Amino acid sequence: MKRRSAKSAPSRSSAASPSALANPITFAVLGGVFVLGVGLGILFSSTASSGPENIASREAIDRAAPNAELCVQFGASAIAMDTRVFITLNPFNVYVSQPKMQPACVLRQNNWAVLEQRKLVNSEQVRDCKNRMNTFAFTGNLESNPQINCIYQNDAAQNLFLNQPGVGLPPPENNQF
Numbered sequence: 001m002k003r004r005s006a007k008s009a010p011s012r013s014s015a016a017s018p019s020a021l022a023n024p025i026t027f028a029v030l031g032g033v034f035v036l037g038v039g040l041g042i043l044f045s046s047t048a049s050s051g052p053e054n055i056a057s058r059e060a061i062d063r064a065a066p067n068a069e070l071c072v073q074f075g076a077s078a079i080a081m082d083t084r085v086f087i088t089l090n091p092f093n094v095y096v097s098q099p100k101m102q103p104a105c106v107l108r109q110n111n112w113a114v115l116e117q118r119k120l121v122n123s124e125q126v127r128d129c130k131n132r133m134n135t136f137a138f139t140g141n142l143e144s145n146p147q148i149n150c151i152y153q154n155d156a157a158q159n160l161f162l163n164q165p166g167v168g169l170p171p172p173e174n175n176q177f
Contacts, residue, residue, distance in 0.1 A: 058077075061077045061078070061079060061103070062077045064077070064103040065077035065078070065103050065104065065105050066103055066104070066105055066138065066139060066140055066141050066142065066146065067105065067141060067142050070105075070114065070142070071105035074107055074108060074111035074114055075105050075106050075107035075108050075111060075137075076105070076106050076108075077103070077104070077105055078103075078104040078105060078106045078137065079101055079102070079103065079104060080101070080102050080103070080104035080137070080139050081099045081100070081101050082099065082100040082102070083096060083097050083098070083099040083100070084096070084097040085097075102139050103139065104137055104138065104139045105137060105138055105139075106135060106136075106137040106151065107135055107136050107137065107138075108135065109130075109135045112126055112129075112135075112136055115136060115138075115142075115148065118142060120138075120142065120146065120148055121136065121148060125150070128150065129150035132150070132152065134150045134151055134152050134153070135150070135151060135153065136148055136149065136150055136151070137149055137151045
């Protein structure tokens with residue numbers, strides 16, 4: 001029988017004991033790595049959305065709206081998307097142009113007088129829009145040739161962000177804008 005030498009026997013002192021992993025230095029290093037990771041994450045996420053090509057907040061949309069002060073007081077800022085759809089019948093195909101996104105403002109129904117006072121809409125346009133239970137929206141500055149449209153509020157469209165489990169957003173104040 002061969003005898004084991006002292007050199008070949010595994011040493012118990014080289015194995016990490018549970019108390020060695022729970023020392024304060026290890027916690028300090030892990031805590032520092034965690035704080036550094038959170039800090040870098042905040043830094044990257046805040047700089048990623050700060051450019052003008054990335055609008056990520058209601059405040060940024062409010063600031064970009066045409067006649068921003070008037071829009072916030074008498075309506076709501078919005079994003080207008082202009083796109084064209086072309087349909088061929090033989091063969092049947094649908095083609096969509098690249099959308100054009102621009103700042104806009106949707107006026108509340110009881111604030112149309114703002115447009116009438118500036119002579120941007122006439123009484124016939126107001127009557128037609130009111131008969132269809134619609135409201136007005138505009139793009140461009142009201143002082144320099146704005147594009148004004150009578151728009152319809154689509155109540156069938158749903159905000160799917162509100163129906164997510166675990167999202168506790170309050171319901172809207174009312175269904176009427």
